[in-house]
Amino acid sequence: MRRDHYGGLIVVSRIxxxxxxxxxxxxxxxxxxxxxxxxxxxxxTFSPLLRQCIDERWLPGIKTIQAQMxxxxxxxxxxxxxxxxxxxxxxxxxxxxxxxxxxxERHIVTWNSLIAYFIKHRRSKEAVEVYRLMITSNVSPDExxxxxxxxxxxxxxxxxxxxxxxxxxxxxxxxxxxxxVGSALVDMYVKFGKTREAxxxxxxxxxxxVVLITALIVGYSQKGEDxxxxxxxxxxLGEGVQPNEYTYASVLISCGNxxxxxxxxxxxxxxxxxxxxxxxxxxxxxxxxxxxCGLVDDSLWIFKCIEYPNQVTWxxxxxxxxxxxxxxxxxxxFRKMMRDSVKPNSFTLSSGLRGCSNLAMFEEGRQIHGxxxxxxxxxxxxxxxxxxxxxxxxxxxxxARSVFDGLNEVDVISVNTMMYSYAQNGLGRExxxxxxxxxxxxxxxxxxxxxxxxLACNNSGFVDEGCEFxxxxxxxxxxxxxxxxxxMVDMLGRAGRLDEAERLVNEVVNPDLxxxxxxxxxxxxxxxxxxxxxxxxxxxxxAPGDEGALILMSNLYASTGKWNRVIEMKSDMRxxxxxxxxxxxxxxxxxxxxxxxxxxxxxxPNSEQILETLEELIKKxxxxxxxxxxxxxxxxxxxxxxxxSLHQHSEKLAIAFAVWRNAGGSIRILKNLRVCVDCHSWIKxxxxxxxxxxxxxxxxxxxxxxxxxxxxxDYW
DNA sequence: TTAGGGTTAG
Numbered sequence: 001m002r003r004d005h006y007g008g009l010i011v012v013s014r015i016x017x018x019x020x021x022x023x024x025x026x027x028x029x030x031x032x033x034x035x036x037x038x039x040x041x042x043x044x045t046f047s048p049l050l051r052q053c054i055d056e057r058w059l060p061g062i063k064t065i066q067a068q069m070x071x072x073x074x075x076x077x078x079x080x081x082x083x084x085x086x087x088x089x090x091x092x093x094x095x096x097x098x099x100x101x102x103x104x105e106r107h108i109v110t111w112n113s114l115i116a117y118f119i120k121h122r123r124s125k126e127a128v129e130v131y132r133l134m135i136t137s138n139v140s141p142d143e144x145x146x147x148x149x150x151x152x153x154x155x156x157x158x159x160x161x162x163x164x165x166x167x168x169x170x171x172x173x174x175x176x177x178x179x180x181v182g183s184a185l186v187d188m189y190v191k192f193g194k195t196r197e198a199x200x201x202x203x204x205x206x207x208x209x210v211v212l213i214t215a216l217i218v219g220y221s222q223k224g225e226d227x228x229x230x231x232x233x234x235x236x237l238g239e240g241v242q243p244n245e246y247t248y249a250s251v252l253i254s255c256g257n258x259x260x261x262x263x264x265x266x267x268x269x270x271x272x273x274x275x276x277x278x279x280x281x282x283x284x285x286x287x288x289x290x291x292x293c294g295l296v297d298d299s300l301w302i303f304k305c306i307e308y309p310n311q312v313t314w315x316x317x318x319x320x321x322x323x324x325x326x327x328x329x330x331x332x333x334f335r336k337m338m339r340d341s342v343k344p345n346s347f348t349l350s351s352g353l354r355g356c357s358n359l360a361m362f363e364e365g366r367q368i369h370g371x372x373x374x375x376x377x378x379x380x381x382x383x384x385x386x387x388x389x390x391x392x393x394x395x396x397x398x399x400a401r402s403v404f405d406g407l408n409e410v411d412v413i414s415v416n417t418m419m420y421s422y423a424q425n426g427l428g429r430e431x432x433x434x435x436x437x438x439x440x441x442x443x444x445x446x447x448x449x450x451x452x453x454x455l456a457c458n459n460s461g462f463v464d465e466g467c468e469f470x471x472x473x474x475x476x477x478x479x480x481x482x483x484x485x486x487x488m489v490d491m492l493g494r495a496g497r498l499d500e501a502e503r504l505v506n507e508v509v510n511p512d513l514x515x516x517x518x519x520x521x522x523x524x525x526x527x528x529x530x531x532x533x534x535x536x537x538x539x540x541x542x543a544p545g546d547e548g549a550l551i552l553m554s555n556l557y558a559s560t561g562k563w564n565r566v567i568e569m570k571s572d573m574r575x576x577x578x579x580x581x582x583x584x585x586x587x588x589x590x591x592x593x594x595x596x597x598x599x600x601x602x603x604x605p606n607s608e609q610i611l612e613t614l615e616e617l618i619k620k621x622x623x624x625x626x627x628x629x630x631x632x633x634x635x636x637x638x639x640x641x642x643x644x645s646l647h648q649h650s651e652k653l654a655i656a657f658a659v660w661r662n663a664g665g666s667i668r669i670l671k672n673l674r675v676c677v678d679c680h681s682w683i684k685x686x687x688x689x690x691x692x693x694x695x696x697x698x699x700x701x702x703x704x705x706x707x708x709x710x711x712x713x714d715y716w
Numbered sequence: 717t718t719a720g721g722g723t724t725a726g
Contacts, residue, residue: 084717085718088718107717108718109717109718112718112719113717113718114718119719143719147719150720178719180720209720211720218722246722253722279722280723282722312724317724345725346725351726353726354726381726382726383725385726388726417726
């Protein structure tokens with residue numbers, strides 16, 4: 001390059017030829033010029049270069065020129081707006097802010113750009129600070145400012161300030177005339193949970209568009225005002241506004257919550273027609289809708305059509321399958337997701353864990369715990385609650401507690417889960433201590449809290465305490481449901497306070513079958529035939545042929561020796577084609593689940609060994625005092641046959657199998673019905689004989705058998 | 717040169 005005192009101009013002309021060239025080329029030439037030429041000495045040289053750098057939003061170039069200009073003492077007369085703009089676009093917020101702060105006057109666009117940058121990067125506090133500075137500098141915000149800043153207010157929960165700015169938007173006429181401002185306001189009120197206000201804003205906006213209406217639908221959907229969401233969707237169609245993938249995504253969730261398949265299918269059709277059925281977000285909602293409506297097959301078909309399911313899609317599938325009682329399939333899908341290298345998040349993990357806890361799959365759950373740890377969700381409240389639930393439902397309250405103590409945030413749900421775990425495992429005192437702590441923390445109790453407290457009292461036999469709690473809950477904020485009453489009825493009923501229990505049922509506005517059946521089962525325990533018959537009539541009026549009631553009656557007649565009535569009941573049941581569901585037990589040995597059915601002695605491949613071991617165990621148990629309790633046999637048969645029938649209960653078979661396989665550790669049994677008195681006393685003795693803990697989860701609660709006694713203290 | 721909405725959970 002030629003250097004003379006005209007050098008600057010020569011450089012300029014050369015540079016001009018670079019203007020049309022591509023960015024990369026320009027930049028490398030620029031660097032060369034910086035190194036090779038000391039001709040950057042006139043403003044003529046700087047200006048075009050600077051313009052090019054700005055056009056290319058190339059901050060390092062700008063900075064170099066600025067440094068040069070400073071070096072040669074040229075005044076910097078640059079447009080601050082441009083520099084801020086370039087700074088923001090290059091992500092150099094420090095630089096942009098520096099320039100911004102030095103500007104004596106700022107264009108409104110510059111204010112807006114800075115606010116928008118902070119909001120985009122979720123730095124709401126700084127956005128609001130700039131906005132406040134704007135107001136105190138007497139710069140009037142415009143539609144761009146307001147449509148941005150409302151998001152920051154909702155993010156920070158600044159309701160009062162938000163209302164003042166809303167007032168400003170009204171004064172400026174922007175609330176009505178600018179749909180961006182309107183949408184931002186709707187979105188903000190939705191995030192504050194104020195759908196009524198959001199709707200009022202929407203109604204005032206002159207020209208409604210898809211985003212505005214969708215924001216409101218989202219609000220309704222997220223707040224559980226699902227019927228309103230569907231209504232808003234309909235009126236949107238009526239007004240001729242075309243929904244898009246976001247709209248479909250939200251309204252479908254509401255259809256799912258309403259279990260309104262017909263609407264859901266209609267909307268599915270609209271989606272296909274308008275071509276929005278291939279967007280992942282709306283596909284995921286479609287999947288969720290079908291799952292919440294219980295149409296598992298349809299949802300699997302939808303899932304199959306999704307080419308690249310993401311984390312959310314997988315989670316939706318897994319949680320939906322668990323919701324529909326398809327835990328095994330949910331876990332298979334969970335494993336498939338991991339194989340496809342899609343990372344789970346805390347939602348996914350908690351869904352997977354719930355699948356395990358429903359089936360008390362301890363080993364499988366432990367493996368997911370490993371994944372929870374691997375991805376760093378150990379202290380997360382969602383995954384954590386899943387773990388607490390798992391360990392609670394597997395009978396390991398200690399492990400549940402250690403997860404609970406490690407959480408980085410305790411909320412109502414995690415405390416509830418922990419309390420419920422204690423309650424199920426008969427650790428009532430621990431549950432109540434936690435309840436007290438929760439009150440001290442100022443956490444608001446909800447319906448699950450109330451249920452956990454009552455269940456804790458029920459399962460631990462704290463009847464008087466339970467009644468006291470119940471009375472105070474009645475005066476509290478939580479609306480009591482039939483479930484709460486059922487728990488109390490069970491508690492009073494089991495304690496033999498049948499009249500009180502019946503009075504309580506009569507106090508309920510809409511007593512359901514569960515309540516009456518609970519009372520009936522208390523009659524069975526206390527062998528109150530007269531009251532039971534009265535209740536049976538009532539239940540059969542409500543639900544002719546109710547299986548639960550008939551079985552309870554038949555067992556009650558059997559336990560009071562009224563065999564003729566038993567035969568009558570059984571033939572009635574046969575007439576109605578009702579069959580008692582078979583008693584089943586499941587036991588996990590070496591990560592495999594084995595199923596046993598009462599009375600089924602031959603279908604297991606190891607039947608011979610199982611029966612041998614069982615005989616051995618019964619013999620040993622008898623030596624230390626086990627005597628069959630034949631009152632548990634609800635069939636009229638000879639005494640020896642009764643004994644045989646008792647020996648064939650599914651949990652006895654399952655335990656014998658586990659003992660034969662001699663896998664270490666505790667024996668974990670899951671049962672579909674409740675444990676009978678005979679098995680209960682037998683297992684107590686066996687736990688001492690074999691010196692192993694046996695944990696049995698029946699349909700209602702846990703029994704931890706250890707060294708001859710059970711955690712339920714024989715009260716269940 | 718500046719602006720708005722979604723899908724998964726206990």
